[in-house]
Amino acid sequence: MNPQLGAALAAEEAAIYAYGVIGVNLNSRGDETEARMAEQAHRVRRDYLVARMAQLKASAAPSPAGYDLPFPVTDRASALKLAVQVEDGVAQSWRPVLGVTTGADRGTALAAMTEAAVRATRWRRLAEVTPVTLPFPGRPA
Amino acid sequence: MDKRLYAAGLESPAAETERNALRPEPVERRTESAPSAAHGASLMVLTGAVRMSVTRHSRRWVLGAAAGLGAAGLTGCGLLDDEPEPPEVPDPLQPLLDEAVALAASYDRAIVSQPGLATRLTPLADDHRAHATELARLIGKSLPSTSASSVPSAPAGAAAETVASLRTAEQTAQKNAVAACKSAPADRAALVGSIAACRATHAEALR
Numbered sequence: 001m002n003p004q005l006g007a008a009l010a011a012e013e014a015a016i017y018a019y020g021v022i023g024v025n026l027n028s029r030g031d032e033t034e035a036r037m038a039e040q041a042h043r044v045r046r047d048y049l050v051a052r053m054a055q056l057k058a059s060a061a062p063s064p065a066g067y068d069l070p071f072p073v074t075d076r077a078s079a080l081k082l083a084v085q086v087e088d089g090v091a092q093s094w095r096p097v098l099g100v101t102t103g104a105d106r107g108t109a110l111a112a113m114t115e116a117a118v119r120a121t122r123w124r125r126l127a128e129v130t131p132v133t134l135p136f137p138g139r140p141a
Numbered sequence: 142m143d144k145r146l147y148a149a150g151l152e153s154p155a156a157e158t159e160r161n162a163l164r165p166e167p168v169e170r171r172t173e174s175a176p177s178a179a180h181g182a183s184l185m186v187l188t189g190a191v192r193m194s195v196t197r198h199s200r201r202w203v204l205g206a207a208a209g210l211g212a213a214g215l216t217g218c219g220l221l222d223d224e225p226e227p228p229e230v231p232d233p234l235q236p237l238l239d240e241a242v243a244l245a246a247s248y249d250r251a252i253v254s255q256p257g258l259a260t261r262l263t264p265l266a267d268d269h270r271a272h273a274t275e276l277a278r279l280i281g282k283s284l285p286s287t288s289a290s291s292v293p294s295a296p297a298g299a300a301a302e303t304v305a306s307l308r309t310a311e312q313t314a315q316k317n318a319v320a321a322c323k324s325a326p327a328d329r330a331a332l333v334g335s336i337a338a339c340r341a342t343h344a345e346a347l348r
Contacts (some may be wrong), residue, residue: 056225098322098330106330110322114338122343131264133342135271136335 001100002058008112009049011093013063015042021069025079031126035083038119041092043059043111052105080127087120088134088141097140113138172178218239237321237336238276240314242285245269247310251303258300262307265343272336279332315340 019039026032053060073082094113098106117137124132232238248266252259277284318337325333 016247044153095331095334098334099327103323107319110319110334110337113334114341117338117342118345121345125346130260132346133264133268133339135268135339136275136332137338137342138335 001052001097001105002056004097004100005049005056006057006060007138008073008090008093008097009046009053009060010045010063011090014029014067015039015086015090016046017067018069018082021073022079022083022086025073025074031076031080034122034126038083038087039093041115045090048108050059076127077127080123083123084120084129087116087123088137090116091120091138092140150296166318207283232280232282233324234276235319236331237318237333238280238282240317241269241273241276241293244310245273245313247307251307255300255303258303265346268339268343272339275280275332276336279329304347308344311340311344311347315344 016039018051019035019042023032023035023039026035050060069082071078071081072086073079091113094109096106097109098113101109114137117134120134120137121132248262248269252262252266273284277282315337318333318340322330322333322337
């Protein structure tokens with residue numbers, strides 16, 4: 001379970017970083033609220049993973065100070081595109097946790113994956129990307 | 142005296158031995174007509190023999206219990222050895238598959254009655270069909286083919302009503318998929334989890 005939790009933690013930390021970049025490139029109150037709520041949700045998941053891994057005495061790789069963005073983020077369109085990509089990536093990172101956990105741990109992983117998938121759908125709608133859903137959220141494309 | 146006899150009723154040979162205690166030849170007497178209590182007990186276990194005539198109630202009970210044990214034993218053997226396996230135990234994911242097929246069909250009906258919603262609803266119906274295909278493959282069943290033309294069309298309601306009722310159905314379906322994911326074996330958890338997450342995104346898409 002530890003490598004999977006470690007991967008989910010890395011994805012959550014990357015998401016927190018990415019929302020910093022996304023936030024400054026959004027320009028409407030609605031978008032910004034959305035981004036702030038998403039970032040907060042990722043912080044909660046990050047804290048859960050740090051605590052759970054400490055319980056399991058699992059070591060996590062230190063998070064990098066910065067990340068290479070997959071493309072330049074300079075405006076709303078590219079910010080929304082990054083938000084979609086980040087949430088899809090977070091969902092993908094939680095999916096392998098499902099198979100290595102049971103009970104409450106699996107429930108948490110499923111909730112984290114589902115919430116990321118729902119946020120990806122919200123960002124797609126804001127970005128006017130269709131379709132707004134994926135048939136198998138979390139499954140690598 | 143009465144009380145003593147009554148109490149001794151269950152073990153009359155002992156009582157008899159006691160009464161005979163003062164007689165000169167107790168051993169001979171015992172072997173002659175009154176088997177020892179231990180001998181009596183072994184007879185009871187093996188055959189439920191005559192000695193029990195003193196305690197009719199107990200004998201009936203013992204025989205009944207023995208018959209019951211025999212019947213239970215036979216039934217057990219029958220289940221284990223004789224009867225074939227039940228032909229088909231439904232897969233635990235069968236309800237999820239049925240639900241995916243049913244959801245796809247309700248989208249198809251909605252699109253027939255509300256063509257204006259087709260652009261919005263078709264991708265969602267396709268997701269459910271993709272779920273059904275994957276689940277059928279996993280379970281090892283072939284999928285019943287349904288097409289929109291074979292689906293009876295629902296009475297045309299307002300588009301908003303149609304969307305709201307689909308959304309409710311998605312929320313229920315999501316809960317069912319979450320439960321299925323939680324009880325799924327490790328090798329199925331990811332697929333079922335993705336289906337649960339997808340249904341949640343559908344509910345979001347229908348807001």
